[in-house]
Amino acid sequence: MKLKNIAITSFACLTLGSCQPQPWDEVGTSLAYCHRQVERTLAELGNHESGTDYTLMPRNIADTASVWHLRKATKEEWCAGFWPGVLWYAYEHGNNSAIRQEAERFTASLEFLSHTPAYDHDLGFLIFCSYGNGYRLTGNPSYKQVILDTADTLATLFNPTVGALLSWPRHVKDYGGHNVIMDNMMNLEMLFWAAKNGGGKHLYDMAVSHADKTMNHHFRSDYTSYHVAVYDTLTGERINALTHQGYADESLWARGQAWAIYGFTVVYRETGDQKYLDFAQQVTDAYLAHLPEDGIPYWDFDDPRIPNAPRDASAACVVASALAELNTYVPEEKGNQYKEQALKMLHSLSTDAYRSGEQKPSFLLHSTGNLPAGSEIDASIIYADYYYIEALLRWQKQLKNG
Ligand code: GLY
Numbered sequence: 516m517k518l519k520n521i522a523i524t525s526f527a528c529l530t531l532g533s534c535q536p537q538p539w540d541e542v543g544t545s546l547a548y549c550h551r552q553v554e555r556t557l558a559e560l561g562n563h564e565s566g567t568d569y570t571l572m573p574r575n576i577a578d579t580a581s582v583w584h585l586r587k588a589t590k591e592e593w594c595a596g597f598w599p600g601v602l603w604y605a606y607e608h609g610n611n612s613a614i615r616q617e618a619e620r621f622t623a624s625l626e627f628l629s630h631t632p633a634y635d636h637d638l639g640f641l642i643f644c645s646y647g648n649g650y651r652l653t654g655n656p657s658y659k660q661v662i663l664d665t666a667d668t669l670a671t672l673f674n675p676t677v678g679a680l681l682s683w684p685r686h687v688k689d690y691g692g693h694n695v696i697m698d699n700m701m702n703l704e705m706l707f708w709a710a711k712n713g714g715g716k717h718l719y720d721m722a723v724s725h726a727d728k729t730m731n732h733h734f735r736s737d738y739t740s741y742h743v744a745v746y747d748t749l750t751g752e753r754i755n756a757l758t759h760q761g762y763a764d765e766s767l768w769a770r771g772q773a774w775a776i777y778g779f780t781v782v783y784r785e786t787g788d789q790k791y792l793d794f795a796q797q798v799t800d801a802y803l804a805h806l807p808e809d810g811i812p813y814w815d816f817d818d819p820r821i822p823n824a825p826r827d828a829s830a831a832c833v834v835a836s837a838l839a840e841l842n843t844y845v846p847e848e849k850g851n852q853y854k855e856q857a858l859k860m861l862h863s864l865s866t867d868a869y870r871s872g873e874q875k876p877s878f879l880l881h882s883t884g885n886l887p888a889g890s891e892i893d894a895s896i897i898y899a900d901y902y903y904i905e906a907l908l909r910w911q912k913q914l915k916n917g
Contacts, residue, residue: 633668697729697771799841828899880893
């Protein structure tokens with residue numbers, strides 16, 4: 516990966532507020548940039564004889580490519596909800612009715628998931644990023660029903676003996692038990708939401724139980740996370756902890772820790788229980804302590820090739836978004852630290868070193884999907900774009916309110 520030099524000093528200037536532009540301006544400029552890239556992607560997707568196929572979702576752009584690689588929205592394609600989610604955020608930003616129409620059309624391609632047996636835990640990513648944002652912005656009652664039905668489907672993965680959802684039913688044999696991956700923390704939000712919107716208290720209880728199990732068994736004593744924890748299906752005991760996408764079983768896979776930061780922040784929001792806030796801070800502080808100068812993590816903090824290892828911009832986007840929420844829950848001094856860190860991440864992401872710019876229609880370069888599998892290394896990946904625009908919008912609201 517060839518990162519251009521980033522002028523960190525200019526960020527110091529930003530945070531101290533002594534020279535232009537201010538973070539507020541930079542967030543606004545970055546959102547306008549995202550809007551232009553969305554228009555480019557929509558034009559690219561519509562540039563076929565038969566027009567846009569709304570069941571094909573942008574997934575990635577390899578470092579050597581310049582157009583989106585599209586994937587069919589199937590139950591196995593865990594990223595299919597992010598593009599509709601990007602469109603909903605773009606609509607929220609610009610209030611553009613043409614973008615809303617496209618968001619509605621891509622979102623509708625995922626409706627089948629609400630009446631399809633659960634393939635795995637990714638239903639939250641798939642439906643809450645698409646229908647969840649759609650419902651938040653439009654109040655469309657049919658969207659609400661899709662989310663409620665899908666939350667019920669997700670709940671079928673809950674094993675009461677273990678006290679957690681089964682993340683990957685297809686890997687039970689490989690792992691020799693009930694597997695839970697850190698990413699699964701992201702899908703609790705849909706259960707919490709459904710519980711508050713007529714889905715039943717049992718969904719709340721499942722989400723809390725899953726969070727507790729994860730908090731107690733998925734972390735090392737220094738608050739760094741394992742990617743996968745395996746539990747005995749009959750006793751619920753943890754029998755193994757290992758990696759799937761990281762460098763090694765005992766390494767710190769950056770995106771896994773990012774999912775944990777975001778996930779436990781949501782659990783605190785939904786429960787109000789201080790223990791989750793304390794934990795979210797510990798997990799965040801462990802992540803921040805590992806960051807390189809520009810605030811964008813290496814894909815795995817223990818890759819021995821560092822500083823020549825690939826980065827993972829997607830993890831930075833997830834954390835920048837989570838910190839927009841977490842900083843509001845903690846004491847002022849800590850909140851200011853989180854704010855400064857998050858704005859530094861967003862600033863780095865918004866430089867030419869990480870932006871796709873004219874080269875490609877994605878927002879960002881330099882994410883890493885699954886390095887051990889040789890997949891999506893140093894690429895544009897749709898979930899990086901999703902959490903980037905989410906982070907920008909969250910910070911824009913917060914900076915606007917002082
Ligand atoms: N949920 C899969 C990943 O983070 O790559």
